[in-house]
Amino acid sequence: MKIASWNVNSLKVRLPQVLDWLQQQQPDILALQETKLTDEHFPATEIQAAGYHAVHAGQKTYNGVALLSKQPAQEVLADIPGLEDAQRRILCATLAGIRVINLYVPNGQEVGSEKFRYKLDWLQHITRYIKQQLAAHPKLVVLGDFNVTPEDRDVHDPLAWHEQILCSTPERQALQGMLALGLNDSFRLFEQPDNIFSWWDYRAGGFRRNAGLRIDLILTSAALSSACTSASIDTAPRALERPSDHAPVLAEFTD
């Protein structure tokens, strides 16, 4: 079982890269963020032709999340109880007996801003929902673009980013609160090289300099953590022409 997540920054632009990547990697589940499409423009035919079922919660211009899977989705939910939000940032489904929660966490713009408060409030609500879901589904994965670096080792230049957006103490505490429910950052279940990231700014040659952050995560419940055999980040798509600013992240499991 291979589970992956990729912020594609426009599925319209990135569809050929996504189809190529599905063909190469053959993940059982691929969570997408920032599709930037309404549901009526979702490329369902192309994805079906690649051998995948798909569900999508989209909107015009911004946000948008999708779940692609070899097995059809059950119990699909885009609006969680207690969080009224027009922004399409959450998509939950049961896939191959695993409860999957795909998140595009708000960026937050700047520490202390209105968008920052929205981010922290949003994380608090989703954490409450995950707590409920964990009680009902021992095999649970929460994955996506978290827009939070778990620790300084997930930051190319911790000094420059100290208490900046994506790296601040309140954001990291919110993420820790989610992990404290009984989830593991699957990437850290394994020994990893230094300076491995999942996002690089388009500006100032971020990828060329490996000036990145690790903000795309696959969190696993105890039942899945013990079955996890590897976790990695595939930087190859980030080096393609006209790439997303994020690379896909992966985790593999025994059946």
Place this chain on the structure above:
DNA sequence: ATGGTGGCGCGGCCA
């Protein structure tokens, strides 16, 4: 370097 690039969509927002 207080900039830089990219997507959407056609001016400015968002990341």
